[in-house]
Amino acid sequence: MEKVYKLIAITISIIILGFSITFFFLPKKDFSENEFRYLTEFPKFSIDKLFKGTYIPSLENYTTDHFPLRDNFVSLKTKAYLLSGQEMISDVYIAKDHYLINRFKTNVNQDKIIKTLNKFQNNNPNINIEMLLSPTSTSINEDKLPKHNINESELDIINYYYNNLNFKTIDIYNILKEEKDNYQLFYKTDHHWTSYGAYFAYKQYCIDNNITYYNLDDLNITKVSDNFLGTLYSKVFTDKKYADDIYKINTLDYDVTIKYLNKITDDFYQEKYLKEKDKYSYFLGNNEPIIEITNNKIDNKEKLLIIKDSYANSFIPLIANHYQIIIVIDPRYYNLNISDYIKDNNIKNVLFLYNINNIDTDIGIIKIR
Amino acid sequence: MVFSSIPFIFFFLPIFLIIYYIVPYKLKNFILLIFSLIFYAWGEPVYIILMLFSSLVDYINGLLLNKIKNKRKRILILIESIIVNLSLLGFFKYSDFLITNLNSLFNLDIPLLLLPLPIGISFFTFQTMSYTIDVFRGNIKYEKNFLNFMTYVSMFPQLIAGPIVRYDTISEELHHRDISFNNYVNGFIRFLEGLFKKVLIANTLGSLFLEVSTNYLSYSSLTLILGIIAFAFQIYFDFSGYSDMAIGIGKMLGFTYLENFNYPYISKSITEFWRRWHISLSSFFKDYVYIPLGGSRCSVIKNIRNILIVWFLTGLWHGASWNFIFWGLYFGLVLLIEKFILKKYLEKLPNFFKHLYSIILILIGWLIFAFDDINILINFTKNIFTNTFIQNDFYFFIRNYGITLIIAIILSMPVSKIIKEKITNSKWKGVYCTIFFISYLILFIITISYLVSDTYNPFLYFRF
Known part of the structure; x- marks a missing residue:
């Protein structure tokens, strides 16, 4: 026994020294692809920072952020967690068929949000306003979750919104449930819906609004990426093997002009993002306060204003086939009065599009006027 | 600094130990003192003064108690030590609690001090106080050397969360101790x-x-x-x-x-x-x-x-x-x-x-x-x-934490003691020892992976 102790103490002491020495010689990265953030820089010493108590924590974070084999250690931790029986890491379930699925917690702000939206409707009495609240993988792919889980019901919260909003609502829960075994509606490694999920939301929207929609068979479906590792992957850091495919689904001959705040393009899809970590931004980029999309093949003067979160980004390329002009506002970044915008631009149709897991904490929707 | 962290395990401890083992015996207490002060100042550069003050007071009390034989004066010294230490502890740990209660009791509006709690204050005040009491009672000999006394009070292993080590326990080792490979x-x-x-x-x-x-x-x-x-x-x-x-x-x-x-x-x-x-x-x-x-x-x-x-x-x-x-x-x-x-x-x-x-x-x-x-x-x-x-x-x-709970229950009982004894007397000693070795190695690597992941903090600005 004594001998084993000696062996353990010596071996682990050497391992510790090995890591400490390697740490000093290892080139430091400044950006972590997997976490999508800048790592802590070596803090410059100052007496002031030391006494304020900010110097030491950054120094400590520096050692941990740049620790040798850091990414391997993080994925080892995930494996150890799974081995010890844990099925959820940072509020993400490690579900069946390599799906990662967000935990859904009770919403707390729904009454405030409903009040804000109903007030918005009062301010714009003659406008056709609709709400499309999407469920997420959490409820649609329920059967992939552990049998006993601690999710609240997404459907209950969606229905709560729908029963209390004073305007038209679009229910896509059923169509997604019906189609979930035929198509992959949500990414396995990301919290967004796939282009298929977006397609069925589009289909339901069209049915509810008497628009003749395109059948899937009539659309052109192209795989544009097979190595998408999304936000859920970043949170739990499981196996890289099970990356997602990204599809582009649209008519063959769409012809649009898209005006961003500081650029104009002729396509929804931004190829450059497929080479980056944040591949979902392939759909209409990200963090744009306002986008104006003109369909050059239609001359019906129909305008639609979409107020939305990022779920809408893969929905918009489809619905854009039916309106001459679509204005997209992301109220997280758009700080002006939307009601004024509606009056000034003579808009008749407004669509709110959010997913139920995000709406509660969305910092944009709460400031809509 | 906490023990269970990357900076402590991979930087502070190895650097300290190497220096500690290399320097001649006479300097070891001094090195230990210096590193203990760094360890303390690491989180609390200002409050280190409190610890120095508390040590100095009781070091002097020890000297005085050794000189003075008059019983009444000795009692005064004892009371002084208790008052100094308890006021330090009282002021920094309990004043906001007292103010809150006074405020609600008498409907007052005294502002809170919002002092951060000095690290280890509950431990070092008790240690220095017990030293003076023990010298007063004649249970222990006083410490002549301030550096040694300071080393005792500030010693970083037990500084932050105990155990409360009495001077009595380590006074001998403070002067002569066995620093060996076995230890x-x-x-x-x-x-x-x-x-x-x-x-x-x-x-x-x-x-x-x-x-x-x-x-x-x-x-x-x-x-x-x-x-x-x-x-x-x-x-x-x-x-x-x-x-x-x-x-x-x-x-x-x-x-x-x-x-x-x-x-x-x-x-x-x-x-x-x-x-x-x-x-x-x-x-x-x-x-x-x-x-x-x-x-x-x-x-x-x-x-x-x-x-x-x-x-x-x-x-x-x-x-x-x-x-x-x-x-x-x-x-x-x-x-x-x-x-x-x-x-x-x-x-x-x-x-x-x-x-x-x-x-x-x-x-x-x-x-x-x-x-x-x-x-x-x-x-x-x-x-x-x-x-x-x-x-x-x-x-x-139960599914998620059952295994951890069962391990916790087992480790709460003296089974590891029994297992270790069994292994020593077993025929299969070699096999068990190998398993033992490998499990410690694996546990260590997993522990490090948990610590490294502490700052694993995906920044999801593209969150929604």
């Missing part, structure tokens, strides 16, 4: 075991308790009880793990600290529990409060008074909040009942019921300890009785 090995293993307990068990069950305590309104009764059990293990593995690490590092340096925990959860009564839990604290209160007050060698009424005073103080020492005081008095009361009424009956019960009785009372104790907001404590307790008895969430938590 390094045994200390290192002890440190590792403490580290595993803290990181792999305490932190994991801590997250279960956090989950339950933030959602106690909707979870089932059994889940709430499971949450309290998780808390009981969290606090035991956290605290005893930390003591293990302290004792281990002490050993590596050549110091022998007394044990602080002795498998408290296998106790057959609450009296026994308090002989096994945080031993250095209970014996401190026993030797410096209970016995001086007359202990049990006085009338029953006085004895009851003494017990309640000790347990009021024990509770208060744990934190500046009413729930800790209730927690202390709760145990005081249970101990009184055990002592004067239950003792005869308890002895006749089969062991199983003795354990059950103790565990239930201990868990009730942790329930009081866990919530420093009295309203949450009351509501949580109420919900244990009013929520649905069992739901999905209970099965989920």
Whole structure:
């Protein structure tokens, strides 16, 4: 026994020294692809920072952020967690068929949000306003979750919104449930819906609004990426093997002009993002306060204003086939009065599009006027 | 700096140990002092003055007590030491608690001081104070060398979270100690075991308790009880793990600290529990409060008074909040009942019921300890009785944390001792030893992966 102790103490002491020495010689990265953030820089010493108590924590974070084999250690931790029986890491379930699925917690702000939206409707009495609240993988792919889980019901919260909003609502829960075994509606490694999920939301929207929609068979479906590792992957850091495919689904001959705040393009899809970590931004980029999309093949003067979160980004390329002009506002970044915008631009149709897991904490929707 | 962190394990400790082992014997205390001061200043560059002050005062008290033979003057020195240390502790730890209570009692509006709590103040004030008391009583010889005394007070292994090491325990080793490879090995293993307990068990069950305590309104009764059990293990593995690490590092340096925990959860009564839990604290209160007050060698009424005073103080020492005081008095009361009424009956019960009785009372104790907001404590307790008895969430938590809980239960019993003895006498010694070696290596790597992941913090600005 004594001998084993000696062996353990010596071996682990050497391992510790090995890591400490390697740490000093290892080139430091400044950006972590997997976490999508800048790592802590070596803090410059100052007496002031030391006494304020900010110097030491950054120094400590520096050692941990740049620790040798850091990414391997993080994925080892995930494996150890799974081995010890844990099925959820940072509020993400490690579900069946390599799906990662967000935990859904009770919403707390729904009454405030409903009040804000109903007030918005009062301010714009003659406008056709609709709400499309999407469920997420959490409820649609329920059967992939552990049998006993601690999710609240997404459907209950969606229905709560729908029963209390004073305007038209679009229910896509059923169509997604019906189609979930035929198509992959949500990414396995990301919290967004796939282009298929977006397609069925589009289909339901069209049915509810008497628009003749395109059948899937009539659309052109192209795989544009097979190595998408999304936000859920970043949170739990499981196996890289099970990356997602990204599809582009649209008519063959769409012809649009898209005006961003500081650029104009002729396509929804931004190829450059497929080479980056944040591949979902392939759909209409990200963090744009306002986008104006003109369909050059239609001359019906129909305008639609979409107020939305990022779920809408893969929905918009489809619905854009039916309106001459679509204005997209992301109220997280758009700080002006939307009601004024509606009056000034003579808009008749407004669509709110959010997913139920995000709406509660969305910092944009709460400031809509 | 905490022991269970990358900077400590990979930078502070190895650099310190290398220097400590290399320098000549005479310089070792000095090196230990310097690194202890760095260790303290690491988190609290300003409050280091408090510790220096407290040490200086009691160092001088020791010198004076050695010179002065006049009894009255000696008592004055003793009182001065107690006043200085208790005021330090009182001012920095309890003033906001006092102000809050005065404000609500008399409808006042005194602003809070909002002082951060100086690290280790509850420990070093007790250590320096006990030194003066012991010199006064003539139990120990005074320390001539200030550097040595300062080294004793500031010694980083036990500085932050104990055990409370009395001067008596290490006075000899402060001057002559055995710094050997054997001690390094045994200390290192002890440190590792403490580290595993803290990181792999305490932190994991801590997250279960956090989950339950933030959602106690909707979870089932059994889940709430499971949450309290998780808390009981969290606090035991956290605290005893930390003591293990302290004792281990002490050993590596050549110091022998007394044990602080002795498998408290296998106790057959609450009296026994308090002989096994945080031993250095209970014996401190026993030797410096209970016995001086007359202990049990006085009338029953006085004895009851003494017990309640000790347990009021024990509770208060744990934190500046009413729930800790209730927690202390709760145990005081249970101990009184055990002592004067239950003792005869308890002895006749089969062991199983003795354990059950103790565990239930201990868990009730942790329930009081866990919530420093009295309203949450009351509501949580109420919900244990009013929520649905069992739901999905209970099965989920059992599936997710069952293995960790079972390991925690096993490690709360003296099985590892038995296993180690078995291995030494077994025919298959070689095989077992290999398994032992490999498991420690794996546990170490996993522990590091947990620590490295601490700052793993995906920034999801493209979140939604």
